[in-house]
Amino acid sequence: MKAALGILQDEFELSGEFQVFRGWQEKLLTTSWQAQCFSPAGTRLRASSFARSKRGEFVFRKILEQWTFIREARAISNQVDLFHLFVPTPSFLWIADRVRIATRKPVVVTCLAEKADYLLRGDLLRNPASFLFHLMRYVAAKALPKGHSSCELYFAATMSVAAQLEASGYPREKIQVDVPLLPQESLPDEPSMALGRWLDKAPTVLYIGHFLPNKGVELLLDAFAKLHHSGVRLLLAWSGLGDLHGIQKQAKLLGIKDRMMITDYPVHKSTVFTHASALALPARASYGQTAPPMIMLEAFRAGIPVVIPRLRSVSDVGQEDKTVVFMDRGDSSTLVCQLQRILDQPEFAERMRIAQREWFKEHQSLDPSKVYDAVMKRFHG
Numbered sequence: 365m366k367a368a369l370g371i372l373q374d375e376f377e378l379s380g381e382f383q384v385f386r387g388w389q390e391k392l393l394t395t396s397w398q399a400q401c402f403s404p405a406g407t408r409l410r411a412s413s414f415a416r417s418k419r420g421e422f423v424f425r426k427i428l429e430q431w432t433f434i435r436e437a438r439a440i441s442n443q444v445d446l447f448h449l450f451v452p453t454p455s456f457l458w459i460a461d462r463v464r465i466a467t468r469k470p471v472v473v474t475c476l477a478e479k480a481d482y483l484l485r486g487d488l489l490r491n492p493a494s495f496l497f498h499l500m501r502y503v504a505a506k507a508l509p510k511g512h513s514s515c516e517l518y519f520a521a522t523m524s525v526a527a528q529l530e531a532s533g534y535p536r537e538k539i540q541v542d543v544p545l546l547p548q549e550s551l552p553d554e555p556s557m558a559l560g561r562w563l564d565k566a567p568t569v570l571y572i573g574h575f576l577p578n579k580g581v582e583l584l585l586d587a588f589a590k591l592h593h594s595g596v597r598l599l600l601a602w603s604g605l606g607d608l609h610g611i612q613k614q615a616k617l618l619g620i621k622d623r624m625m626i627t628d629y630p631v632h633k634s635t636v637f638t639h640a641s642a643l644a645l646p647a648r649a650s651y652g653q654t655a656p657p658m659i660m661l662e663a664f665r666a667g668i669p670v671v672i673p674r675l676r677s678v679s680d681v682g683q684e685d686k687t688v689v690f691m692d693r694g695d696s697s698t699l700v701c702q703l704q705r706i707l708d709q710p711e712f713a714e715r716m717r718i719a720q721r722e723w724f725k726e727h728q729s730l731d732p733s734k735v736y737d738a739v740m741k742r743f744h745g
Contacts, residue, residue: 575606
């Protein structure tokens, strides 16, 4: 039996969908199922790379992805028995439904994060690139007919995301909640090992991801400027997308530029996790690259105190004050308090690292082949 694993965006190693996609692919290697990978770029999925595009190129590529993905699925439909598609949020589920209609094959969908609320959408639409992207995505979704909730199985990362799917009209019996699978991480490269040695020299707060409005990076800079801890530093591991100039300007205005480092190359996440003091993820919503819950699972595997808002996609991941501490969404003052707590209580931070590793080991037992076998059995009656 062969499953076609499809992903909308393959060029970002930091993508949450790309990571869970790789996790399923690796697990299938030990089963009777084969995996055939495809993406809008064609059947050849690129290995993790560090993509940088001009705004216009990025938007145009995103528009094309939504149609070419369906075309690629139809082209390989005679070669596979089942499709498994990895999408970031419920806003993209129309593509899975369209693949189901176009190929007439059973379709499984993994949806990691929640749909953005209207307030957040307003923030994003004030960004020119975000406005163009969301406008054209809406046009693309409306341009093709689709059968709502026609797929056989919808995977959700947490109960809260599952509840959002159900509230949007997806049948409860088609929704399954499970912790996403995480792939093995490669060995650390020399730049990352050098970064680890730099992190050992002083307590450091870490951020990984885009410099975009939904990530809340400006909140982290405000919070860092208010920390009362001797010698603490800030490391921003930038993905390559977003407003670098704006972040640099804000850091200069806050007077923290000399205590901050920005990397513009891929970092070995486990290396920086194990050497940094805390990971701050002040996201306003959990979609996009380095999206929870995948970035949290990667942090749990290595062990690093995590500060994050109570987003839908992290509501079932870990335990409060044992594996994660929460801040109020959009509130830098609670982020300050939680970071200060971690920095001032090394015993608490170490207990969290140990609990995270234990939690991770207990929640990576999903068998993809059993999922597919059950779907095929239902599909064929």
